[in-house]
Amino acid sequence: MKRKTIILVFIVLQVFCLYFSVGYAYSDSVYNAQKKLKQLGYDPGPIDGIFGKKTKNAIKNFQADNYINVTGQLNNETKEKLGIQNSYRKVQTGQCKCTYTAGSMPPTSCDDPRCGPVEFD
Numbered sequence: 001m002k003r004k005t006i007i008l009v010f011i012v013l014q015v016f017c018l019y020f021s022v023g024y025a026y027s028d029s030v031y032n033a034q035k036k037l038k039q040l041g042y043d044p045g046p047i048d049g050i051f052g053k054k055t056k057n058a059i060k061n062f063q064a065d066n067y068i069n070v071t072g073q074l075n076n077e078t079k080e081k082l083g084i085q086n087s088y089r090k091v092q093t094g095q096c097k098c099t100y101t102a103g104s105m106p107p108t109s110c111d112d113p114r115c116g117p118v119e120f121d
Helices: 001-023 028-039 053-065 076-083
Strands: 089-094 096-101 119-120
Touching: 028 053, 028 076, 053 076
Parallel strands: none
Antiparallel strands: 089 096, 096 119
16 A cells, blocks of 8 residues: 555656646747747747746737737747747657657657658668
């Protein structure tokens, strides 16, 4: 019984840490959006590539001012209106190399749907 409790606490802590660390990961796209929002007079908070509350509010304000569906998310329509492009990274997963959007979770296999153009070895 004691061992099961320890394992359960460990799992809960791992999920808790994963949940809170994912929201604060650096993203090239967020960094570029923050710079552009600041140039346009919005307040995205620190220009650090981390999607925080101020960045979300700045995006919401930008979306509202530009007749974009207000989600607070840095979606493709918002990026296009800001004049920024998706940033891509390369990763090798098993027997293939592929690209994926920076700031997202990297693909885990060659047939992962998040994997962009695939180059086989």
